[in-house]
Amino acid sequence: MPTEDFAALDAQSTSELRERAFAKADHARDVGFFWDLIKHLRGSEAIGSDDGSAGGLGEGIGGAIDLVLDLLGRTDDSLEPMLRARYIDYLLKD
Secondary structure (H helix, E strand, O other): OOOOOHHHHHOOOHHHHHHHHHHHHHHHOOHHHHHHHHHHHHOOOOOOOOOOOOOOOOOHHHHHHHHHHHHHHOOOHHHHHHHHHHHHHHHHOO
């Protein structure tokens, strides 16, 4: 069972949620979390291969984090609800 509930997480800023989710995924070496964000930020057809793999990413977790941060820097506020939902969902997972 998660140590925090949805309401407690939803009360946090998007920046706090991002930092916590990134730290959790980095600690777990969960490149899948970052790849999911990359696909949603750019569209799965924009990078990678047709089978959903990271394709040419090849830099491991550090490269995935760098790419997500770069893509986040290019987004507008319209993606914030989706990003918050992804962060909260990830933080609620055991």
